[in-house]
Amino acid sequence: MKLKNISITFLVILVTWLLLNGNLKLPVIGIGVIVSLTVTLMFCTKCDLFSDLKLNPKSIFYMIAYIFVFIWELIKANFDVAKIVLSPSLPINPGILEVNTKLKSKMGRLILANSITLTPGTLTVDIIDDKMYIHQVAITDIDTKKATNSIVRTFEKYLEVIYG
């Protein structure tokens, strides 16, 4: 468990370093390996950022699929906002709804809340226990179950596989 945590943190720091440098010369890689190993061992022997992450072929496939689903939802969200902002009557119907989430891990919830904030007309205001409070611009269903289905399920079915 601990080894997985440390190695993923190390890889993230190393990849960030290589992207920032933009080349693959030997000194750059060497310094990157040394520095990211030091930073990881100094600061991340006790952190549990990635300990809920599952690593099997199915979850890796779902991670890649999730990126595309997310980009598609982000584009849809922007056209939604554009439509509302540009129409003269400003067709909004705002309010704060309550939805349920099945995710247990912290990281999974963080990604779910962030994804909900970036998708059509929804903004996560608060999380209390298993309930998320979501501000929506154009409400269609007040009912908690229906709102859960329409807002959360799109992402949750992927994140369930990735984070459990």
Place this chain on the structure above:
Amino acid sequence: MNLYIDIAGAIITLIGSLFLFLGALGLLRMPDLFNRIQAGTKASTLGTILTLLGIGIINFDWIGKIIVLIIFVLITNPVSSHVLARAAHFSGVHMTRRAIIDLLKPKLKVAKPEEQSEIISKEPLN
């Protein structure tokens, strides 16, 4: 060949700036704070991503840095808007009159005005 890449990058940057413009328009037109945050967050996220990506296509050496920037924007932008909305709701910012429902309000433990005045009156006067 180089010209086409330049044109493609310029078009993507232009689309990004259009989204940024729509976000600014949303900030002006929306009636209350929560809706303004909504318009600001979404439009500025995609706008920033597309603008950066266009620059990355024109100047291909920078693409690594651009990807790091895009990931930072994707992580931090929703967090900041969520914190703003939460703080606003806790400090009692009113929603617009067109709002139809607020299920978070009953969950908040806000001191009632009479309790507050009691607390104030109990303090010693000197």
